[in-house]
Amino acid sequence: MLSYVFKRLLALIPTVAVPMVLLFVLLRLTPGDPAAVILGENATATEIAELRTELGLDAPMWQQFLDWLARMARFDFGESIFLHAPVAELVLSAALVTGQLALISMLLALLIGPALGAVAGATRSRALDRTMVVGSAVGVAMPTFWLAILMVMLFGVTLQWLPVAGFTPITEDPVQYVRYMALPCLALGTLEAATLFRYSRNGVLDAKHQPFVATARAQGLPERTITRSYVFPAALAPLVTVVGLSLASMLGGAVVTENVFSLPGLGKLLLTAVERRDYPLIEGCIFFIAVAFVLVNLLVDVVAATLDPRIRLEAKE
Amino acid sequence: MTTNSTDDVLLDVRGLDVDVLTPEGPRRVVHALDLTLRRQGTLGIVGESGSGKSMTATAVMGILPETARASGQVLYRGRDLLSLPARERRAMAGREMGFVFQEPMSALHPTKTIGAQMAAPLRLHLGLTRRQARARSAELLDLVGIPPSRGVLDAYVHQLSGVCASAS
Numbered sequence: 458m459l460s461y462v463f464k465r466l467l468a469l470i471p472t473v474a475v476p477m478v479l480l481f482v483l484l485r486l487t488p489g490d491p492a493a494v495i496l497g498e499n500a501t502a503t504e505i506a507e508l509r510t511e512l513g514l515d516a517p518m519w520q521q522f523l524d525w526l527a528r529m530a531r532f533d534f535g536e537s538i539f540l541h542a543p544v545a546e547l548v549l550s551a552a553l554v555t556g557q558l559a560l561i562s563m564l565l566a567l568l569i570g571p572a573l574g575a576v577a578g579a580t581r582s583r584a585l586d587r588t589m590v591v592g593s594a595v596g597v598a599m600p601t602f603w604l605a606i607l608m609v610m611l612f613g614v615t616l617q618w619l620p621v622a623g624f625t626p627i628t629e630d631p632v633q634y635v636r637y638m639a640l641p642c643l644a645l646g647t648l649e650a651a652t653l654f655r656y657s658r659n660g661v662l663d664a665k666h667q668p669f670v671a672t673a674r675a676q677g678l679p680e681r682t683i684t685r686s687y688v689f690p691a692a693l694a695p696l697v698t699v700v701g702l703s704l705a706s707m708l709g710g711a712v713v714t715e716n717v718f719s720l721p722g723l724g725k726l727l728l729t730a731v732e733r734r735d736y737p738l739i740e741g742c743i744f745f746i747a748v749a750f751v752l753v754n755l756l757v758d759v760v761a762a763t764l765d766p767r768i769r770l771e772a773k774e
Numbered sequence: 775m776t777t778n779s780t781d782d783v784l785l786d787v788r789g790l791d792v793d794v795l796t797p798e799g800p801r802r803v804v805h806a807l808d809l810t811l812r813r814q815g816t817l818g819i820v821g822e823s824g825s826g827k828s829m830t831a832t833a834v835m836g837i838l839p840e841t842a843r844a845s846g847q848v849l850y851r852g853r854d855l856l857s858l859p860a861r862e863r864r865a866m867a868g869r870e871m872g873f874v875f876q877e878p879m880s881a882l883h884p885t886k887t888i889g890a891q892m893a894a895p896l897r898l899h900l901g902l903t904r905r906q907a908r909a910r911s912a913e914l915l916d917l918v919g920i921p922p923s924r925g926v927l928d929a930y931v932h933q934l935s936g937v938c939a940s941a942s
Contacts, residue, residue: 666839669883672875674837676895677868680860687883694885765885766930 458759465755473747480743481525484736485518491538491734512538534741539733544741547726552745554624555722558641558714559707563700565646570653571693577654578661578692579684589654596651605644605717612640622719641718645711649703656699660692667691694765701757708753709746783849785811785834790846792829792838803829806846828876835873836863868895882931889927 492508493500509515513524528535534544577589613621619640625633664670665688673683712724719725723742730738762768792804804826811817819827833844836855848855850871855863867873875881883891892914893907902910912922920926926934 668875668877668880671832671837671839672873672881672891673883673894675835675867675871675873675875676898677864677866678894678898679864682894687886690885691883767884767932 462755462759465758469748469751472751473744476747477529477740477744480740481522484734484739485521487734489734490514491736494734495538529740529744534744535737537730537738538735539730540735540738544737547738548723548741548745551721551723551726551742552708552749554720555708555711555715555724557627558638558645558711558720558722559704561638561642562645562649562707562711563704565642566649566653566703567700569646570650571657571696573650574654574657575661575689575692578658578665579688586658590658593651593654593658596648597655599648601644601648601711601713602717604648605641605714608640608644609717622717624720637718637720641711641714641720644717645707645714649707652703653696653699656696657693660695661688664688664692694761697757697761697764701753701760705750705753708749782812783810784813784815784851785809786847786849787830787834788847788849790830790833790844790848792826792833793843793845794829794839795841795843800843803842804833804844831873835871836867837873865899869899879931884931887928887930888934892927 490505490509492505492512492514496504496508506515513521516524532545534548536542537544537547540547573589573593577586580586609621612619619636624637627634669691670683670687673687678687709723711722712728714720715722715725716728723746727739727742727746729735730742758768787807787809790804790807791802793800793802795801807826807830809817809819819830821827829838829842832838833842834848834855838844844856846856850866855866882888889908889911892911893902893904896902896907896910897904900907900910908927911927915926916922
């Protein structure tokens, strides 16, 4: 197990390096000059040229690439062109917010989704099952921004229970923190719950008809025991993978949710960075997202292997 | 059929029909089947695939798929199993009646150990403790030629050979 994890961590290097190089190339191919963006519409050509020299953008591409490579190898992401702060600091503080949003939303989704899915799959009541399936279909089909805006209108504007947008760290004011985080987490969590519901319902329906259920019946085990300790475990183990993938993509920044609620998270930071052609900041964000993605996937594989003995962890040679 | 030795008859199936619900309506897969099994007797049912052998056996055992219905009479020691409440029928399954499945690999739960799956009915029907059930499971495996040293009790079905799994 340990050597497997170590091998996977080694594999992290190429997995992160490839998107980073691609990113370097794509950024420089994209139209739009950071110097021009920074200086605004009224800048003269000379001013722009001076700034380009200052930012090192006028060097030949191969030289820029080598410099960049040397900096990446030292994890030196430099300073944000626009925000004039170290990229590492900006990314980490944004990732902290996104991390909280992702974890709380996923926790909410895990509390609601699988339980309802298991009930829908196991129940004999067609009406109950149908109702829940329709509900989840709405949840899966609904775009995040729409649900988010509806919630803002209801709880923020009409009822005025919660603030519309913003963020306070939990260390500063826990009550305000909860008030700010409630809506984004609820929006993201509800939609994720709908997805988890579908997977767990299908899992239960599938497991119900497996031959091992007939075996348990032939052994005379009560239906309740069969459902609880034979059907559910077989149905829910594959859910780990789904949860992991969702969590990884949430950690990459819930771009829409963060923008609707003005949460200073990774998604919002990345969007701003792209709009302003803030190369170092974009690179820092993508680097972090890539690493987070790989690490979460590794975690998922380890957890899945402990839950399902059929999965053996083997590093591919 | 002789009628004077009914005490000898363990299982008497009379006019068993099995219908499978299909999208086009119910389809009868077993027609008015009669069979009699005497104490200490062995009965083999032969037929081509799809002729209803498994349906007959699962109907007698009471483990038909959800989409199938059995009607007629399945008399076991004179009691009709088909009209017995589920609870009483369950009490017999795994205690008085056993079932060996065709596909051992899929008939066992993928994420539970063989030991746990063998112990479940022993604990349920005989009221054994976890430890007793484990000891008894080991004995049973030994009886069919799988010595305890093979570690089968703590294995999962995917780690066994087909023969080993059937025996479990």
